[in-house]
Amino acid sequence: MQPTEDRRARRVLAVLLAVSFALITLEARNPNSPPIAAMRDLAASVFGPLQQGATVVVSPVDDLRERIGNSKPLSAEVERLRTENSDLRRQLSASAVNQAEVGGLSRLLQVAGTGRYRIVPARVIGIGPAQGLARTITVDAGRSDGLRPELTVINGDGLVGRVLAAGLHSSTVLLTVDPSLAVGIRMEGSREIGVATGTGGAVLILQLLNPQARLYPGDRLVTFGSTAGRPYVPGVPVGEVVSVTRAADGASRTVEVLPYVRFTSLDVVGIVVEQPRRDPRDAVLPGRDGKLR
Amino acid sequence: MSRNAPPGRPASRTERQGRMGAFAILAAIGLIVAAAVIQVSILTRLPLPGGTADLVLLVLIGIALARGPQTGALAGFGAGLVVDLMPPADHGVGHYAFVLCLAGYLLGMLGRRVVVDTTVGIMTITAVTATGAFLGFAAIGALTGDPRVTWPAVVRLLPSVVLYTTALAPLVARPVLGVFRSESHSEFGAVITARRAHRLKPLARRQEWWQ
Numbered sequence: 001m002q003p004t005e006d007r008r009a010r011r012v013l014a015v016l017l018a019v020s021f022a023l024i025t026l027e028a029r030n031p032n033s034p035p036i037a038a039m040r041d042l043a044a045s046v047f048g049p050l051q052q053g054a055t056v057v058v059s060p061v062d063d064l065r066e067r068i069g070n071s072k073p074l075s076a077e078v079e080r081l082r083t084e085n086s087d088l089r090r091q092l093s094a095s096a097v098n099q100a101e102v103g104g105l106s107r108l109l110q111v112a113g114t115g116r117y118r119i120v121p122a123r124v125i126g127i128g129p130a131q132g133l134a135r136t137i138t139v140d141a142g143r144s145d146g147l148r149p150e151l152t153v154i155n156g157d158g159l160v161g162r163v164l165a166a167g168l169h170s171s172t173v174l175l176t177v178d179p180s181l182a183v184g185i186r187m188e189g190s191r192e193i194g195v196a197t198g199t200g201g202a203v204l205i206l207q208l209l210n211p212q213a214r215l216y217p218g219d220r221l222v223t224f225g226s227t228a229g230r231p232y233v234p235g236v237p238v239g240e241v242v243s244v245t246r247a248a249d250g251a252s253r254t255v256e257v258l259p260y261v262r263f264t265s266l267d268v269v270g271i272v273v274e275q276p277r278r279d280p281r282d283a284v285l286p287g288r289d290g291k292l293r
Numbered sequence: 294m295s296r297n298a299p300p301g302r303p304a305s306r307t308e309r310q311g312r313m314g315a316f317a318i319l320a321a322i323g324l325i326v327a328a329a330v331i332q333v334s335i336l337t338r339l340p341l342p343g344g345t346a347d348l349v350l351l352v353l354i355g356i357a358l359a360r361g362p363q364t365g366a367l368a369g370f371g372a373g374l375v376v377d378l379m380p381p382a383d384h385g386v387g388h389y390a391f392v393l394c395l396a397g398y399l400l401g402m403l404g405r406r407v408v409v410d411t412t413v414g415i416m417t418i419t420a421v422t423a424t425g426a427f428l429g430f431a432a433i434g435a436l437t438g439d440p441r442v443t444w445p446a447v448v449r450l451l452p453s454v455v456l457y458t459t460a461l462a463p464l465v466a467r468p469v470l471g472v473f474r475s476e477s478h479s480e481f482g483a484v485i486t487a488r489r490a491h492r493l494k495p496l497a498r499r500q501e502w503w504q
Contacts, residue, residue, distance in 0.1 A: 023387030043378035054334035127337035136381035
């Protein structure tokens with residue numbers, strides 16, 4: 001019994017490894033090959049709603065914790081009503097937004113209004129585990145909301161990333177900090193242009209076309225804008241220079257940029273579905289006191 | 294049990310061991326998908342530094358240790374494919390399937406030789422498996438020319454991933470192992486299989502081609 005069983009197990013292993021290898025090769029040769037694109041699209045429509053469900057389940061927990069934080073002794077009746085209340089809220093949750101989301105949404109609308117971006121707001125329903133080494137998120141808007149790949153994604157603080165793949169009701173967004181992503185940028189004031197590349201960590205690496213251009217910590221940058229606004233519309237705040245390190249030979253320098261967006265606590269984002277008619281230049285950058293102009 | 298057993302082929306308990314009943318297959322699929330969804334929608338939201346616990350790997354460890362190499366390889370392949378396709382994944386399809394398929398097979402071989410019943414035992418196995426799976430995944434990424442796979446990134450993430458995954462092992466891998474082990478040769482599985490046997494029989498028979 002045992003030897004034949006072992007042989008069968010080995011055969012199963014060999015077949016499955018060969019299938020995996022075939023899939024890997026197929027995608028490595030052509031990342032957009034139709035069978036794999038179809039598999040991903042199907043997965044997005046199956047798993048999207050599950051992620052949405054899981055997110056909705058967590059939200060009331062957050063509310064509850066907030067309430068427990070500043071609670072006075074409560075009578076059983078009040079507790080019962082609160083439970084009922086949170087149940088009702090959960091039922092409404094598709095449209096209901098909690099406090100943090102309201103704040104995020106209002107800042108997002110302010111940014112979109114200043115830059116004249118037409119946006120579709122969306123909630124983050126999934127965050128890629130970092131061991132995948134890719135920095136990506138799932139949002140609960142898709143093709144049915146007018147999304148398509150290569151659209152700019154922003155939030156109330158600045159540039160979040162771009163749409164990588166749009167499913168029917170959910171989409172995958174590549175974050176600015178992902179190592180495979182490079183954004184064309186423009187410095188505030190000096191109007192020098194360059195490229196900010198993700199590192200996978202907290203910062204971006206900035207390279208200016210003009211290596212002689214002066215740069216100081218605190219200098220701010222916005223997106224330069226791509227042709228027809230895809231993947232990037234112009235004028236979105238990206239971040240601030242935090243350090244300029246000269247190499248030992250003095251010829252090259254490494255410039256680190258801290259993004260305005262806190263990628264670890266993303267909640268509400270906006271996908272820019274229509275680019276502004278005019279480049280907003282530095283208008284979207286907040287005033288130096290931290291408030292939006 | 295015997296009431297619903299097909300004539301001339303009594304389904305003995307020993308025979309059922311190592312095989313997956315329809316119920317067990319559904320339970321395994323459900324657990325794997327749930328683990329993958331919880332991972333991206335809940336665990337990654339926790340404000341912890343570094344990577345995330347690999348919940349799917351923990352479920353696989355439980356299943357493979359309880360059910361042997363063949364089921365381990367199949368479950369690993371399926372689990373890996375779910376992780377590869379679960380949005381917002383952006384690595385190639387098949388990368389994690391390859392790694393977890395191999396991991397499931399090896400864990401199954403191990404599970405047949407040793408009975409893992411202690412917390413320390415399951416945590417040790419988890420720590421080794423998590424390290425191997427992470428490095429294997431990174432290696433395939435590097436071979437396919439993924440710009441994200443760099444030494445600094447691997448060094449930065451590996452310790453936290455292994456730590457979080459190992460910490461969750463007694464809470465996830467151990468109960469899964471217990472359920473799948475008992476389901477394979479105890480009343481739990483037998484009762485459910487017997488009660489539903491008349492409905493599940495065609496399905497179970499169809500699955501025999503790979504069993």
